[in-house]
Amino acid sequence: MRASILLSTLAMALVAQATSLTGLRTLVLLDTLDDVLIYTELWSDLEGRHFNLTLNDVSTPVSLTKYDRRLYDHLIFLAPNMKEYPKGMNAKEVIGFMAEGGNVILAGSSELANPLRELSREFDVEFDNRYTSVLDHFNYDKELGQAKHDTIVVDPSSHMSKIDAIVPQDKLPGPILFRGIGHSVNPKNSLLTPILWAPQEAYSWESVNLDESADQDPLIAGKDISLVSVMQARNNARIAFLGSTDMLSDAFFSASPKKQGDKETVSGNRKFIEELTKWTFQEKSALDVVAVQHHKVGEEEAPAHYRIKDNMTYTISLAEYHEGEWHPFSADDVQLELIMLDPYVRKTLEQLELNDQSTVGTFTTTLQLPDQYGVFKFMVNYKRPGLTYIESVTTVGIHPFRHDQYPRFISQAKPYYTSAASMGVGLLVFSFVYLWGGLDSTVKTTKKA
Amino acid sequence: MNDIKTAANSLLTAYIKDTPKSLKLIDSYMVYVLLTGIIQFVYVVIAGTFPNNAFLAGFISTVASFVLAANLRIQTNPKNASQFPTTSPERAFADFLACNVVVHFAVANFLG
Known part of the structure; x- marks a missing residue:
């Protein structure tokens, strides 16, 4: 009995330690089911994080949604040769799957076929022509890339994005191995973030007939070649593009990358893929607004409405999800905007100090409302690459002064009050003297005339 | 210069001698009203038009009194x-x- 309780507690602890905010149902599409054996380490990593993997080859019919509900939470494309989507699936379905909040990992290779190219194009990611590879005659791996110089060693300290929310640099034990196709991302698309790019000397060229000399410039070269990019859609669904299925393979996970003339190192691929999948599958860097409070200075409750020029305090609590739990979020760039069509006030919120009991990060500021009445929005619009987009809107009314809330007499206008009064008194005095001041003679004179 | 002095003197003498007392009273009342108006105008130039309605009410009360x-x-x-x-x-x-009653009603309303 005790053992079973212990076991169930342990199981619950394990479940609690998990994992993805979206869910655990994962569909993996492979070119053939034989490829399952290439990625055994990946499967065990994902299952260790409690994902339920469904491994399908591309000839098996599959549907992503049923009755407008997602049947899977995550989708992994490890099928670069896929000429046609499996029956029951198409690009529109995949985009609809993301619109419903599903996350996608799309891995390509030199043989990347049309359907996945077109799908990537929907996200402003353009893979280079078919049968091209990223080649580098300086940074190739001594062992895996000896023949074609197509397995390149990428140094994360200089060729990886510095955004720790996605792949933190200090967690990688060594350089990253890459063999596959390069892509370019539209720099104008602010939702897209390149994570890994090629060394300066690399270029993207056909890897089939290497003996033929090049007769034109490569389409993309050097740092313009993105190797891994990610996108977070406006609904916070995440997608990662990798130019290389080999990056995820057991062979690359356990390789010892060695550049010409360098020492042997440990491959960072396993950790890189772990962090990348954690990010993509919403296991980390997910933010949530826990509470929004606002009140006048010296009060506790939110008023029904404010009055112009009131002093008020705004507080927002944010939590960040990682390691299967919500933690306090820390940042120094959360801003509050007070908007009526235009922002009237924009102020950076200050974070309260965290202590042991903190479960949320609390950001607060005290400000004076503008001298403008109307319906305003208190808005925290916090959008940073790698983090869930936060858009918290609180609508409040700001009233003008009532007629009896103004000062009754304005000291500046006292001369005018005096003048008006003196005109009245003057009239009385004048009338009194005119009528009873002994001026009758005049009137009589007038009458005679 | 002398001529002007003589002319002013004769004007003053004639005014004192020939003008009925009631008109003199009206004249002095008008001078008083005029001075009040001028003082307000100087004040508005110096202090600005801020309570504009109060200025208008005060100034208009002098103008109206003068005209009436x-x-x-x-x-x-x-x-x-x-x-x-x-x-x-x-x-x-x-x-x-x-x-005057009508004017002062309007002024009191407009004064703020």
């Missing part, structure tokens, strides 16, 4: 009697008072 007093003076001047055959001085003064 001028009307009263014209209508009660014996020399103008031929122009106002139907208007007795009593009637003119009654008009003057009635108009």
Whole structure:
């Protein structure tokens, strides 16, 4: 009995330690089911994080949604040769799957076929022509890339994005191995973030007939070649593009990358893929607004409405999800905007100090409302690459002064009050003297005339 | 210069001698009103127009008082009697008072 309780507690602890905010149902599409054996380490990593993997080859019919509900939470494309989507699936379905909040990992290779190219194009990611590879005659791996110089060693300290929310640099034990196709991302698309790019000397060229000399410039070269990019859609669904299925393979996970003339190192691929999948599958860097409070200075409750020029305090609590739990979020760039069509006030919120009991990060500021009445929005619009987009809107009314809330007499206008009064008194005095001041003679004179 | 002095002197003498007392009273009242108006105008130039309604009310009260007093003076001047055959001085003064009441109502309302 005790053992079973212990076991169930342990199981619950394990479940609690998990994992993805979206869910655990994962569909993996492979070119053939034989490829399952290439990625055994990946499967065990994902299952260790409690994902339920469904491994399908591309000839098996599959549907992503049923009755407008997602049947899977995550989708992994490890099928670069896929000429046609499996029956029951198409690009529109995949985009609809993301619109419903599903996350996608799309891995390509030199043989990347049309359907996945077109799908990537929907996200402003353009893979280079078919049968091209990223080649580098300086940074190739001594062992895996000896023949074609197509397995390149990428140094994360200089060729990886510095955004720790996605792949933190200090967690990688060594350089990253890459063999596959390069892509370019539209720099104008602010939702897209390149994570890994090629060394300066690399270029993207056909890897089939290497003996033929090049007769034109490569389409993309050097740092313009993105190797891994990610996108977070406006609904916070995440997608990662990798130019290389080999990056995820057991062979690359356990390789010892060695550049010409360098020492042997440990491959960072396993950790890189772990962090990348954690990010993509919403296991980390997910933010949530826990509470929004606002009140006048010296009060506790939110008023029904404010009055112009009131002093008020705004507080927002944010939590960040990682390691299967919500933690306090820390940042120094959360801003509050007070908007009526235009922002009237924009102020950076200050974070309260965290202590042991903190479960949320609390950001607060005290400000004076503008001298403008109307319906305003208190808005925290916090959008940073790698983090869930936060858009918290609180609508409040700001009233003008009532007629009896103004000062009754304005000291500046006292001369005018005096003048008006003196005109009245003057009239009385004048009338009194005119009528009873002994001026009758005049009137009589007038009458005679 | 001397001529101007002589002319001013004779004007003053004639005014003191020939003008009826009631008109002199109206004149002094008008001078008082005029000075009040000028003081306010100087003040608004220095202090700015901020309570604009109060300034307008105060200034308009002086202007209106001045105009009404001028009307009263014209209508009660014996020399103008031929122009106002139907208007007795009593009637003119009654008009003057009635108009002043209206003016001061408006001013009090507009003062703020």
